Amino acid sequence: MNEQDYRCGFVAIVGRPNVGKSTLMNHLIGQKVSITSKKAQTTRHRVNGIHTEEAAQFVFVDTPGFQTFHRNALNDVLNQSVRDTLSSVDCVLFVLEAKRLTGADREVIALLPKNVPVVLVVNKVDRAKDRDELAAFIAECRAEFPFVDVEAVSAKHGHRLAELLDKVRPHLPESPPLYPDDMVTDKSVRFMATEIVREKLFRYLGEELPYAMNVEVELWEEEEGLTRIHVAVLVDKDSQKGILIGKGGEKLKKISTEARLDLEKLLDAKVYLKVWAKVKSGWADDVRFLKEFGL
Numbered sequence: 001m002n003e004q005d006y007r008c009g010f011v012a013i014v015g016r017p018n019v020g021k022s023t024l025m026n027h028l029i030g031q032k033v034s035i036t037s038k039k040a041q042t043t044r045h046r047v048n049g050i051h052t053e054e055a056a057q058f059v060f061v062d063t064p065g066f067q068t069f070h071r072n073a074l075n076d077v078l079n080q081s082v083r084d085t086l087s088s089v090d091c092v093l094f095v096l097e098a099k100r101l102t103g104a105d106r107e108v109i110a111l112l113p114k115n116v117p118v119v120l121v122v123n124k125v126d127r128a129k130d131r132d133e134l135a136a137f138i139a140e141c142r143a144e145f146p147f148v149d150v151e152a153v154s155a156k157h158g159h160r161l162a163e164l165l166d167k168v169r170p171h172l173p174e175s176p177p178l179y180p181d182d183m184v185t186d187k188s189v190r191f192m193a194t195e196i197v198r199e200k201l202f203r204y205l206g207e208e209l210p211y212a213m214n215v216e217v218e219l220w221e222e223e224e225g226l227t228r229i230h231v232a233v234l235v236d237k238d239s240q241k242g243i244l245i246g247k248g249g250e251k252l253k254k255i256s257t258e259a260r261l262d263l264e265k266l267l268d269a270k271v272y273l274k275v276w277a278k279v280k281s282g283w284a285d286d287v288r289f290l291k292e293f294g295l
């Protein structure tokens with residue numbers, strides 16, 4: 001292939017919380033780099049996922065959902081991050097749930113850039129089998145914004161994702177690949193470790209609590225055949241610490257066991273993992289503190 005014909009560019013995935021953006025990216029690149037959960041707003045960091053083909057490289061930028069509730073300093077940072085991402089990419093994928101166009105979706109539509117091609121991705125079509133209804137829904141969405149194209153997919157089942165890539169490819173600029181062809185993310189394993197622990201927090205704690213927590217690697221030591229990792233979970237209050245630990249330490253034990261198993265798979269090594277709770281009062285409203293974490 002002629003090197004001049006190669007395409008490579010940045011693609012942002014946006015949408016309100018819980019529409020399936022992380023699931024979509026994980027499937028597009030064939031590996032878990034972004035955490036998913038049934039609860040909204042689990043994606044706090046921008047994660048680049050890379051999909052490389054013979055003639056093109058797609059660099060996906062997974063943005064946090066546009067948050068309309070839980071107003072605090074953290075969410076202001078998240079919302080600004082959505083705007084910044086959209087102004088700096090070659091193509092935007094706007095993700096919606098089939099047959100659900102909500103006020104929160106419209107708030108994200110209002111943020112879509114006018115100078116970057118936006119492809120409408122109607123996700124979760126496995127839940128919307130009626131073709132006529134789906135076509136009517138797509139027409140309703142297209143009336144809201146001048147999308148350059150549309151694809152109806154199921155991110156969870158990997159349905160029509162190749163067709164989606166076909167629609168994005170022409171919008172990538174001609175450029176040599178930016179990353180080696182076997183690289184799927186530019187995030188470090190340390191970062192991936194914190195994402196894995198966060199995913200377990202969302203799985204085992206109530207609806208609200210994990211939003212008030214952050215996760216930090218305090219120790220990472222590689223010995224022969226064993227990686228020793230200490231992770232602190234920062235919480236706002238003593239009461240939250242109690243909930244995290246659970247009766248007789250049961251909950252924290254479950255979280256750390258599951259996280260350890262995932263980490264062993266990721267690192268392909270035996271892992272000793274210690275997860276502990278640390279109280280940092282009012283951290284979610286302290287922007288200076290957030291900046292220390294690179295947020």
Ligand SMILES: Nc1nc2c(ncn2[C@@H]2O[C@H](COP(=O)(O)OP(=O)(O)OP(=O)(O)O)[C@@H](O)[C@H]2O)c(=O)[nH]1
Nearest residue numbers: 018019020021022023037040041042043065155156
């Ligand atoms: N039925 C069905 N469920 C899906 C599909 N794609 C994603 N989901 C589910 O939708 C939920 C939310 O998915 P995520 O990928 O975490 O959503 P997100 O948009 O990244 O969420 P935030 O990080 O909160 O912005 C999860 O329970 C997924 O399993 C799909 O194609 N069909």
